[in-house]
Amino acid sequence: MMLHYFLRRTFLIAFVFVALTVLAFSLSYLFPGEVLNNVSGLTTIAPEQQQELIQYYALDQSVLMQYLGYVHRILAGEWGLSFSSQQPVLTEIIAVFPATLELAGYALILSFILGIPLGLFAAVKADSFFGKLISGITLVAYSIPIFWWALLLIMLFSLTLGLLPTAGRINVLFDIPTTTGFMLPDIWLSDISYKSEATQDALRHLLLPAIVLATYPTTVMIRFTRDSMLAVLEQSYIKTARAKGLSRAQVLYHHGLRNALLPVIRQIGLQFSTLITLAMITEIIFSWPGIGQWLLDSIYQRNYPAIQGGLLVVSCLVIVVNMLTEILHTLFNPLARKA
C-alpha cells in the first residue's frame, strides 16, 4: 500500500520537474537578446567561436534535441555563465543558497517553538483573557507588512538602543573560512581561537532577521494549531477518553496533540513558498547575502542565465519541501494513505 503511494508521488514529482525544466528552458528563447548568449551566458562571442557553440548547444537541431541537451547539462551541473561576473551560475548559487536555507530554517524552527505551544494554549484556554490576547496579537502580526515590521525592529533595537547589528551574517572582521556555506557550522568547523565570540556574534546578526521572517509562519502556526486543536477537542473520542478517567494532560497529550498536529504538518509545506518569498524580502532589508539578494541583483542587471538558474533552484526547493511534508503527513496519518 505504502509502496504504491510512493510510486504515485514519484511520478507526480517527475512530471513537475519536467514541466519546470521546460519552462526554464524556454526562458532562453523568451528573454530578449541572442539565444546563444542566453544559453551559454557568454557576453561576447567571437565569430570563430560561434559555429562551435551552436553545435555544442545543438541550436541547429530540433527543439526537442535542444531541450534534451539542456536537461543533460542541468544534470551534469553545467548551468551556463552569469552575464555580470562570467562565473558559472551554479557556483554562484551554491555560494549564496546556504545563507537563505539557514535563515529560513532558523525562522521555521522559531515558529515551531513559539507557534505550537501558543496555539495549544489559545485552544485550551480559548475563553480566557490570555487565549483571546494570543488570538488578537496573532491577527495583528499576520497583517503587518514584513518590510515595515523589519524597519520598526531595526529602528528600536539597532538605531535607538544600539543592541543589535542591522545587516550581514557576522561582523565582517571575523574571518570565517567557508566550508559548508552555513555560518554556524562553518564557525564550529574552523580552527579559529574565538569560536564562542564568533558564535555569539553570528547569533546576534541572526536574531532580527529570524524574528522578522518567523513572524508570518508563527502566526499561521498558532492559528492552525488552535483551530485544529479546537476541532479535535470537540471529537467524541476525547470525551470518551475523559470519561474513562484519563487526566486532562494525558488526554491532551495522547489523543489531542497528535491528531491536532497532523494538519499543521501539511501547512508547513503549503506555507513554504510564502516563506521563501518573505525570506527574499528579509534578505534585502538586512543585506543578508542569500539567493534573494542575488536573484534581485540579477533581475536588475538583466542577467538572464542567473535568473533562469535561480528560478529553477528556488522552485525545485519549494516542490521538494512540499512533497516531503506530504509524505510525512501520510506516514503519520493512516487515513490519508487510503484516500
Added chain:
Amino acid sequence: MIKALLSLMVPCGSVLILSACQPDIPETIQQGMVYCSEGSPESFNPQRVTSGTTIDAISQQLYDRLLDIDPASGELLPALATQWRLSEDGKTYWFTLRPDVQFHHTAFFSPGRTLNAKDVTFTFNRITRTDHPYHAAGGAIYPYFQSVDWGSLVKAVVAENSNTVRFELSRPDSSFLSNLATDFAAILSAEYAEQLLQQNQPELLDQRPIGTGPFFFKEYKKNQFIRYYRHPEYWRGKVELTQLVFDLVPDNAKRMAKLLTHECDVVAYPRNAELKLIAERPDVEVQSQISMNVGFWAFNTQKPPFDNVLVRKALAYAINKDAILDAVYFGYADKAKTLLPPTSWAFYHDLPEQEYNPLKAKELLAQAGYPNGFSMDIWAMPVQRLYNPNALKMAELMQADLAKIGVKASIVSFEWNSFRRKLSEFEHDSVLIGWAADNADPDNFFRPLLSCSAAESGSNRANWCDPNFDTLINQALLTADIKQRRSFYLTAQLYLDEQMPLVSIAHSKRFQAKSVKITGVTINPYGGISMAAARKSL
C-alpha cells in the same frame, strides 16, 4: 529564554565587567577597521579602471607608484622611485628604484625577490606593447592611459640595470610625471605574472592582486566585502591596522545606519543632506576635503543659437549660482569661477567672478538677436556624482532662472549609459555634468574637457574646438618651467571666460563620516583614499 536573548543583545555577557570583555579576540579583529564603501570593485588592477569607487578600494591599499603627490601642496614626492632625472631635450626620464621593497606574501604567492626594474617595465609595457603576454588579457583596456594618449607618448620603457628604469618619450610632456603619480600607475609584480603564466591562469593577475602596498589581499566576496591584511614588511614602516575590510553597502541609508550602530568605522560619501545630523553625534566625526573636481553647464557650441558667444554669455549671466549652491550642494561646495579649483597652482585668482544679472542677460540676448528669448533643452545627468549631487534639481532651478529672461527650458534625462552615448554624439543643446581630476596637473582639466581632440572623441561636452585654445594648452605642456606654464594657463582661463563654452558652477568638497576611534584616514584631493596611516583606539 528572555535571559538568553538579552545576553545575545549585550555583547560579551555583562556590561559591568567591561575590563574582562572579549578576552580571546585576536588582534586582527580588535585592530581591524571596516570601511563601508558605496560599490563593488570592477577589477583589482588600477590600470584597468577609472571608477573612483574601485580606485578607493584597491589603489592606495594594495599598491605603490613610482611617485606620489603631496596632498597638501600638489608636489611630487619619491615613492618606489627614490630619484629621477630628465634629459636635456625633455624626452628621456631615468628613475632610480628604492632598494629592498617587498612584495606581498600571500596564500597564493611567495615572492622570491624584492622590487626591481623588471617589475616596472612589466607594468608599463603591458599597456603599450601588443607583444606583451598580458597586453590583451581582459581585452587590452587601459582607460586612463588611453585618455592621456600614453601609447603615442611613451616610445619605450627599458630596464638599464636592476634598479634603474628609462622612459623614452616621443615629445616633451610636462604632465608625464604627474601621470606616473596617479593611482592608475600602480606597480605590479613581474614574478607573480610569470608564475600565473606557468599555471596558465593569466586572468588572475587582475583578480587576485599582488603589490607592494600597505595591505595584502585575502579574499573578495562579490557584493559583500573585500578583506585585506596588514603587509608586515611594508617599506614605509609599520602599518597599525591589522586588518582592513571594505564592506560593500551601495544603499546610502544603510551605510548611514551601519555607521550609527558602529558596524562601519568609516563611511564613504554620506549624503550632504544628512551631514549636519550626524555631525551632532558625539561618537561620529565628519571630515571634509576640497576635491579636484568641477560641476559645469556645457553648451553644444556647434548648434545655433549656442554658436553665438553673446547667447552663451547671456545664459551665464542668467544663472543664480548662489541659489544652486544652497539647494543642490547644501553649501558644501565652493562657487566656481573657472574650470580649475582654487587649490590648483594654475588657478587665476584675479579672474572676475561671473555675476548674476538677469537684466544684463536680457540685453545680451537682444544684441544677439533674440529679444524674445528662445526654447532650449537642459540635459541633466541621471546619476549622483560628487561634482553634481542632484542634476535634476539643478536643472529645475535653472529652468526658473532662464524663464526670467524669456528662455523656455525643458529638462531631458535618460538612463546613464544611453545618456553618455547620446552626449558623445552631440544630440544635446546643453548639459549639466562635471569632471573629477585624476592628477594634480591643470592639463587634466583643460585637455579632456575642451580640446579639439576631446571634441573628436566625444568627451568635449561643449563640442568646442578652438585652435587658439588648443595652442595655449599645448604650449603649456612643452615647457617644464612652472612660471611659464602658469602664464599659459592664466591666458587659457581668461580666454574661456570670454568664450564661455561652458559655465563652471561649483567645486564640491568630498566628505566622509567616521567613528571618533579612527584616526589617520586621509582623503586625497587627487584620487583614492589611503588607509596606510589609519589607526584605531580601543
